[in-house]
Amino acid sequence: NAGVTQTPKFQVLKTGQSMTLQCAQDMNHNSMYWYRQDPGMGLRLIYYSASEGTTDKGEVPNGYNVSRLNKREFSLRLESAAPSQTSVYFCASRTPWGGTEAFFGQGTRLTVV
Amino acid sequence: AQSVTQLGSHVSVSEGALVLLRCNYSSSVPPYLFWYVQYPNQGLQLLLKYTTGATLVKGINGFEAEFKKSETSFHLTKPSAHMSDAAEYFCAVSGDNQGGKLIFGQGTELSVKP
Numbered sequence: 001n002a003g004v005t006q007t008p009k010f011q012v013l014k015t016g017q018s019m020t021l022q023c024a025q026d027m028n029h030n031s032m033y034w035y036r037q038d039p040g041m042g043l044r045l046i047y048y049s050a051s052e053g054t055t056d057k058g059e060v061p062n063g064y065n066v067s068r069l070n071k072r073e074f075s076l077r078l079e080s081a082a083p084s085q086t087s088v089y090f091c092a093s094r095t096p097w098g099g100t101e102a103f104f105g106q107g108t109r110l111t112v113v
Numbered sequence: 114a115q116s117v118t119q120l121g122s123h124v125s126v127s128e129g130a131l132v133l134l135r136c137n138y139s140s141s142v143p144p145y146l147f148w149y150v151q152y153p154n155q156g157l158q159l160l161l162k163y164t165t166g167a168t169l170v171k172g173i174n175g176f177e178a179e180f181k182k183s184e185t186s187f188h189l190t191k192p193s194a195h196m197s198d199a200a201e202y203f204c205a206v207s208g209d210n211q212g213g214k215l216i217f218g219q220g221t222e223l224s225v226k227p
Binding site for chain 2: 092098
């Protein structure tokens with residue numbers, strides 16, 4: 001099993017460009033998450049999807065959109081990238097019960113210049 | 114609303130010394146609590162979790178944590194640090210009826226000196 005797969009692993013964007021980060025999981029999990037990791041800030045929740053067909057804002061949703069394409073896939077889109085969005089982005093998934101473990105992808109390192 | 118506070122962004126210990134990483138949480142519902150570890154340039158992996166029952170939980174690599182409801186704490190300990198424990202550690206909180214939201218703390222970087 002691959003677990004949680006994120007693409008791309010690295011990306012450099014110019015200010016104002018758009019891009020979509022892809023995430024897929026093969027564990028039949030209902031819930032999926034997008035986080036950004038910045039030094040000293042920990043992991044901050046951008047958006048999450050408790051189940052297929054639903055999405056909700058997290059702590060830092062501004063500048064991002066998401067799509068829960070199907071049960072396996074949850075994408076994160078930057079419509080007009082800004083330098084403040086330079087970060088490492090992690091996708092995660094788990095079953096919807098609050099006490100279950102979340103499984104993480106390897107991350108996407110995004111630089112906006 | 115849920116939140117997590119990790120006291121100390123960086124902790125340094127000598128090899129063989131006690132490791133203590135602090136985590137306090139806030140939750141409007143009974144919490145589920147987690148500790149994750151992140152090695153350089155990798156994703157996160159679960160160390161241990163508290164759901165219900167025994168308040169002292171044991172995890173991988175000799176780590177354990179104790180849930181103290183009265184102190185709203187979930188501190189992570191290991192009796193004897195090893196060089197391979199050097200990593201970043203994250204505490205996280207979740208709860209039922211919260212739409213599956215999983216909230217992390219700011220992280221604590223652990224350094225182990227020889």
